[in-house]
Amino acid sequence: MASSDKPSLLMRASDTIVRSWMFIAFFIGFFLFWEYAVVWFDIPRYILTPPSLIVQKGAADLDRLLYYTYVTGLETVLGYVVAIVLALPIGLAIAFSTILRRTIYPFLVCIEMVPKIAFAPLFISWLGFGLLPKVIIVFLVCFFPIVLNAILAFNSLSEELTRFARSTGASAWTTFLKIRLPAALPQCFVGFKYAAINATVGAAIAEFIGSDEGLGFYIQIVTGNMRPDLAFAGIFFLTLLGLGLFGIVTLAERLLIPWHISVRRTTH
Amino acid sequence: MSTLIDLAGVTKVFGSGAGAVHAFGPVDMTIEDGEFISLLGPSGCGKSTLMLMIAGLLGITKGEITLAGRNVTGPQTDIGIMFQDNTLVPWRTVRGNIDLQLEMRGIDPASREDDVEELLRSVHLEDFQERFPHELSGGMQQRAAFCQAMVHKPKTMLLDEPLGKLDAMTRENIRKDLQSLWMQKRPTVVFVTHSIEEAIQLSTRVAVITPRPGRIERIIDIDLPFPRDFDVKSSPEFTAYVRETQEIFRNYGVI
Structure with a gap:
């Protein structure tokens, strides 16, 4: 409740990461799936490209x-x-x-x-x-x-x-x-x-x-x-x-x- | 003592025509300067309505209210009001909320610094003045709201169930402070409550109000010494007042 003892920015950031690890894991998983699904299902590059190619x-x-x-x-x-x-x-x-x-x-x-x-x-x-x-x-x-x-x-x-x-x-x-x-x-x-x-x-x-x-x-x-x-x-x-x-x-x-x-x- | 507030045939009807609801009155009553009078009744009996009419914040359908010799036709600015839900604003600290009353009245808070300090000390909030309302307990919020309502030093205070939402122990605690403040400064207090014990403990007189439409059934003089601590509350005289009041409500079918 009290606002006088604020944790440091770094502590709060690491706290956020710990609390939302499931979301972060899902997020990474989503892009990994996209990356490899394009290859596995042999989707033509003019329909969908893998994220790595988008970045490149x-x-x-x-x-x-x-x-x-x-x-x-x-x-x-x-x-x-x-x-x-x-x-x-x-x-x-x-x-x-x-x-x-x-x-x-x-x-x-x-x-x-x-x-x-x-x-x-x-x-x-x-x-x-x-x-x-x-x-x-x-x-x-x-x-x-x-x-x-x-x-x-x-x-x-x-x-x-x-x-x-x-x-x-x-x-x-x-x-x-x-x-x-x-x-x-x-x-x-x-x-x-x-x-x-x-x-x-x-x-x-x-x-x-x-x-x-x-x-x-x-x-x-x-x-x-x-x-x-x-x-x-x-x-x-x-x-x-x-x-x-x-x-x-x-x-x-x-x-x-x-x-x-x-x-x-x-x-x- | 002289008459401060005079009610003559005060009536309140909400709406008009077939849908009109006769909420309150007619009521005649005088309130003396410096007394602590409770308006006691069950919820919906019109006691808050009466308080708002005295404050000039709600129109009177029939009758007349005189406050300090002047006819009440609009909002009265020389009184202190505590509303059922407190009027602390969430964007200001306790101190800021008390200053708000002054600022709204065009008074420079810096010129009243000592008064505010003293007021905060009298309700034990001096260490919490830089806190925001949401950081306080319900009891502390009401203490802060009380300071806000009386920082401009009104001679008349209208308190609408200020302790209604608090637990029994906190209520007891704040009653004690309220009583000692009243004994010190002797403002005229109109106190709206639905607690029989609270009304008898604090008041010089108790106006017992029965509902539909709200009417003053009886005004009871409470002839007990101040301060009314635990000893007084356990005395047979106190119990007799409680009984008398309960009887009225029981006869009326309220309890």
Whole structure:
């Protein structure tokens, strides 16, 4: 319980390895099986390649992969950041305005039902092959989970804390800064994390539909050339990108709300 | 003593039309300055509803409440309230939570440092002020919540079952501290509880409330010396008060 006697980083790392040895063993086993199954079952190399070859061929094409990771990363991060910047104030406005809650909120819930990715071809046809349509599609994918969770977050202050705030006679602004905002952060982060997981999906699909660079473009082209080894290398970098974004958001969560139960559970 | 809180025909109805629920009242009662009065009744009898109405946090359907000569029409800011679920926020330490009450009122916590220290000492929390609520036991949390509710030195305190969720031994312990604090500072305390023994041990008067709709069945003056320790609690007079109260609830079919 006490936080004063924290074990060293090394001790915690080794502790984690010991606790999750079964997972690590399974993980290694999975790739070993893949490596040898391809040989045993005599699967043609243009269908599936063993992991060792993916690493080898991927490394040979590293320059292109890194540049495309940068391209897709830029689309993803721009769309994600714009989604947060717009969704938070809009969520806040809806949470505190009865009129907006009765007009825009049900509208957003309806739009949420539409698979946003289905808009991708339209945006490509309207705006071309450049950066902008991809940013918009990532934005669309990220915006809804963030805004809906923000509305939930700002609307779910306990009755008790609401009464406490009223009994102090504090202004709405003081109440917001000292109680409503910190209380809302955990639920906001649920939206941030969900959006972070889906952001790269949006970017990749947008690139599938129409682009001349990026990891989605790369995966599509090399697959067309019967090069599953390079496709997997592309998928690997796309996964790294998603993990990176998710990692940054999780880090921000730990720094901003270290007191929250979901963070406490994962840090000790 | 002078009248601090005056209730005249106070009634609460939830909802309207056919679905309306007559929850409480009408009730007339006066609470004197400096007394410790318990609102005693089973759960659902409207005692918390009454407390919230006195605090101005819940509208009155009919009747009038006067607090220190002023009509209660909105939230009262010159009182200290302990709610059923404590209002400690998880992102602040014990000290930070106590300061929150001050900050919300625009008071610089630095100017009240000595008061906060003294308050923490009086409930034996001085060594736990940098702990977060989740690091504390239920009893310590309630002690911290108590400090939060009275750091702005209110003359009136409304306590809504502050010990309701604690084990018997912890309850006994905190009752003792609560009593000595009340004897020292003599604030007016309205104490909501469903424990007969607790009400009689702590109060100068006990308002016995019966449910559906909540009404004050009887107000019993508790004429026992303070502090009311174990000796007082095992005295025949104390037992007689317990019996009298039990009788009311038994006649009413509550127990």
